[in-house]
Amino acid sequence: MSATTILQLRQSESTDVTNNGNWKSTLDYPIQIDEGDEVVIKSVFLDTTVEDSGIIAINDNLDISMTCMMYLQNFSTDQKYTFVSEPAGVAQFRQYGPTAIAADAPVDSGDNNLWWLAQTYQSTTEILWDVESISWRPTHPINSTHRVHQLDIDFKYVGVIPNQPDVQGSVYIPPMRASHYQDHNPLAVGKICKGDESGPFFYIETDTDYMFSKNVDPTSIVINAVKQVSAGNYQVVPQTFDIKFQLSAGNYTPVELAKNITDQINNVQKSGPVYFETDPATSHYPVDTPLLTTVLQNFYKITEEGTAASPTYITNQIFVSSTLGEYNPKIDGKAYFNYPHTKMIDEKNDDPYRPILDRFVGTNQIALEFDEGENKLKWTIQHFPIYNNLTDTATENDALPAVAFNLLQLTGDYKGTTGLATRYSGIAWTALTAQDSKTKKKSNFWNDIGLAGSTVTPLTTGIKMNYGGVVPSADNSFTVVATDGVNITGGYPGLDIPVVKNNLLYTAPVHPVILPAGGNERTDYVGTTDTTSIFANRVFNSAPETEGYYLIEIGTNFKQAFLGGNATYMSGVQSIVNRYYTQNSYTSDQGAGSISYFHKGESQTLTEFNIRVLNPNFTVPPETQLGISNTIFIEVVKQKLTPTK
Numbered sequence: 050m051s052a053t054t055i056l057q058l059r060q061s062e063s064t065d066v067t068n069n070g071n072w073k074s075t076l077d078y079p080i081q082i083d084e085g086d087e088v089v090i091k092s093v094f095l096d097t098t099v100e101d102s103g104i105i106a107i108n109d110n111l112d113i114s115m116t117c118m119m120y121l122q123n124f125s126t127d128q129k130y131t132f133v134s135e136p137a138g139v140a141q142f143r144q145y146g147p148t149a150i151a152a153d154a155p156v157d158s159g160d161n162n163l164w165w166l167a168q169t170y171q172s173t174t175e176i177l178w179d180v181e182s183i184s185w186r187p188t189h190p191i192n193s194t195h196r197v198h199q200l201d202i203d204f205k206y207v208g209v210i211p212n213q214p215d216v217q218g219s220v221y222i223p224p225m226r227a228s229h230y231q232d233h234n235p236l237a238v239g240k241i242c243k244g245d246e247s248g249p250f251f252y253i254e255t256d257t258d259y260m261f262s263k264n265v266d267p268t269s270i271v272i273n274a275v276k277q278v279s280a281g282n283y284q285v286v287p288q289t290f291d292i293k294f295q296l297s298a299g300n301y302t303p304v305e306l307a308k309n310i311t312d313q314i315n316n317v318q319k320s321g322p323v324y325f326e327t328d329p330a331t332s333h334y335p336v337d338t339p340l341l342t343t344v345l346q347n348f349y350k351i352t353e354e355g356t357a358a359s360p361t362y363i364t365n366q367i368f369v370s371s372t373l374g375e376y377n378p379k380i381d382g383k384a385y386f387n388y389p390h391t392k393m394i395d396e397k398n399d400d401p402y403r404p405i406l407d408r409f410v411g412t413n414q415i416a417l418e419f420d421e422g423e424n425k426l427k428w429t430i431q432h433f434p435i436y437n438n439l440t441d442t443a444t445e446n447d448a449l450p451a452v453a454f455n456l457l458q459l460t461g462d463y464k465g466t467t468g469l470a471t472r473y474s475g476i477a478w479t480a481l482t483a484q485d486s487k488t489k490k491k492s493n494f495w496n497d498i499g500l501a502g503s504t505v506t507p508l509t510t511g512i513k514m515n516y517g518g519v520v521p522s523a524d525n526s527f528t529v530v531a532t533d534g535v536n537i538t539g540g541y542p543g544l545d546i547p548v549v550k551n552n553l554l555y556t557a558p559v560h561p562v563i564l565p566a567g568g569n570e571r572t573d574y575v576g577t578t579d580t581t582s583i584f585a586n587r588v589f590n591s592a593p594e595t596e597g598y599y600l601i602e603i604g605t606n607f608k609q610a611f612l613g614g615n616a617t618y619m620s621g622v623q624s625i626v627n628r629y630y631t632q633n634s635y636t637s638d639q640g641a642g643s644i645s646y647f648h649k650g651e652s653q654t655l656t657e658f659n660i661r662v663l664n665p666n667f668t669v670p671p672e673t674q675l676g677i678s679n680t681i682f683i684e685v686v687k688q689k690l691t692p693t694k
Contacts, residue, residue: 054080055091056683058658067258069096069108069675070662080655080685082648088655090624090643091684093601095636095662096676097628103424103589104300106676110486111296111494115314116217117340117476118287118505118529119166119411121368123159123386124455124470127408134395143386146367147515158456161468163537164368164386165507165529166288166410168351169516170210177209177279178242178249179524181510182235183220184271187227188264195227195666198263199586200255201501202270203482203491206242207250209284210364216240216289217254217480221502222265235273239508239527241284249274254482259493262669277523283516285369285383285526287507288351289479290339292319295486296494303419303426303589306498310417314340327407340476341411341433348390366390369514371529383514383526409433412476420584426498428583431538432475437574449576452540469546471539471581477505477531497671499587505529505536533581541579599626599636600667601681604659622663635678655685 058074060066065073082088098104123143130142143159183204187197201219208216220236244250251274257267294313301309317323317336324333327345334346342350348366367385393406416429437451453470481504483494495501507527514526531537547557601624623646626638660681664670 052687054685054687056080056655056658056685058660058681058683060660060679061677068262068669069677070670070679071258072660072679074658074660074681076656076658081652082655082685083652083687084649085688086648087684087686087688088646088648089640089684089686090601090603090638091640091682093624093626093636093638093682094678094680095599095626096678097636097674098676098678103302105303105306105498106300107296107298107494108677109298109488111298111483111492112486113294113296113310113313113494114217114480114482114484115292115478116289116480116482117292117478118289118507119342119474119476120163120371120529120531121166121410121474122161122470122472123164123368124161124453125158126453126473128159130406132392132396134392140389140392142388144389145384145386147384160370161455161470163371163529163531165371165527166347167285167367167369167385167527168210168288168364169283169285169367170364171281171283171517171519172209172279173281175209175279176244176246177277177284178244178251178274179277179509180206180238180240180242180249180251180272180274182238182273183253184235184269184273185222185230186234186266186269187230188261188266191227191230193226193228195264197222197225197227197230197265199224199501200260200263200265200493200496201481201504202236202260202265203254203480204238205252205254206240207244209241209243209286214291216242217291217482218506219480219482219504220506221504222263223502227264237506237508237510239506239510239512241277241286241509241525244274244276248272254491256491256493258669259496262671264666264668279523281519282521282523282525283514283519285367285385285514285516287369287479287527287529288347290342292339296483303498307417307419307426311415315415317341327405336409340415341409341413343407343409344388345390345393345405345407347410348388367516369526369528371531383512383528385514385516410474412474415476419589420582423584424589425587426500426585428503428538430580430582431477432472432540432580434540435470435473435574437576450540450578451574451576452542452546453574469540469542471533471542475537475539477529477537479504479507493671497587499585501586503536503583503585505531534583536583538583539581540577541581543577543579546575546577597628598665599628599670600624600663600665601626602661602663603681603683604661605655605657621659621661640684658683 060072063072063074127142129139131139183202199222201221203219205215205217218240220238223233225233242249242251251272253270260267292314317338319338321337323335323337325335327334327343334343336342351364351366367387370384396406412431413433414430418427418429420427434450435453436448455468455470481495481500483492484490485492507529509524509527512524512526512528513521533539600622602621603623604621624638624643626636628636662670662675
């Protein structure tokens, strides 16, 4: 005769959970198995209720961190300004450098490129490293059938600016066949950071188990860095801004999640109280948020140290061109512009009733939404639109979002570019990270909701800037590759843009149109509410990309031989679970796929069970595929000998 014991191994009762479908169960009362005893998985219940349901399950509160850069689109606006204070007259407002390009700078029309808010710091004795790239390889086998799934590799590093917090960043690995990984290897990083003689202070943040689940081998990652000759060089680094909040645990629809995140970050007083006007003397400004600032507000924040009577300027504010290489064929090095900060303040000081000459930088609108047609989350807008007044009267202002035909500079060596200016300014994310509020373990939240690859990576490799008359001895500046609909948003340049709507003559647009009544209608500005959105790469309410079964791996005393067709050996696979009936419900198996184990040899004690639910390719399913309520039932059948007479 025999005796049977049923062991219930529940993820929800475990205190050691790596991720959903990967946990350890410890028995309060160990079970001994002897010669002839049978161990078999009686039944499996997998929480696949999150599949196809459109539900985003957040098991524990998450600390969310979002890091962004700011830019201005350098079109014809604000190139020159009529100053009232002494010396009065028309002067250059945006001041271009290096000095050698001043004569050829796009002083009238801009160049219509994106120029990124940055700061300079003249390094002294610090040991600096240029982290050029990250090398990686897939998990085995590296062939045409094995696939790498898309993900962001998050990192942090110690920046060059004194007293600066650790800077967050990420690089993107797209989906691909494993055999094609060298086409995306190494990953360009391009960060100048502090370090010591042994190497840079640069750290990978993405969870190793998560990388394995995406078929990226975390043990293969190599940080490629070059030590800099830094003393005396001006380091030109992008300014980054962090916005932080907590996302409460719960089950969210995509609509609910998008609204929650949008509401959390859309507060003009996110970082402190605001005031009616700009006043650098009292640090009063009309906005205090990581998403929107002003030229003077930022200037005072990054430059001034010491006391009011004796300030010390440790960094300088500049805007760096997004284009690569030379500004024009005559000039080596990267171009920049800045503003006459002292002059801007003097305009206010000369007349208390005169508005200060300050300008916004960043975005005044930000929205994460759910597109029900595409079944995807999307950043609908993260830019500051150009605004147009279509009424053309002194008393009315429609303040309609618009795009603008940029003027074309026709003189000098630098001719500029033509085209549409689709925004005044905006932001781009450089890092989207999350961690468990209690355990501080890194979360893969942003990858799981499909926003991997929606960030920019400023690159320093091969970029030099002649700043302050100092010719750099090493790469010291950066460039940014930003693309509408991929990592930035803008007004949509639709086919209807050139059509002038305020007349019936169907004329092509000109700049400007002088009306018979003497009015000045700017037909180079065209109203549009359409934007080029950034879509997530996850489709909700769709079947996951997987095969028709799961593998159940149990790490314990008893082993099985499970050999894959690619020669992968897995000794812990104990059951095969059919997924045929998975649809908005639990996936269960009543032992049909279980592999029985009959014990031979010395007695063993069963105490701990390390359980993993695996895809057929031995990867761990993402938390978008499995919920928290997973349970394995194990049956132990002990053989009892019948006493002899």
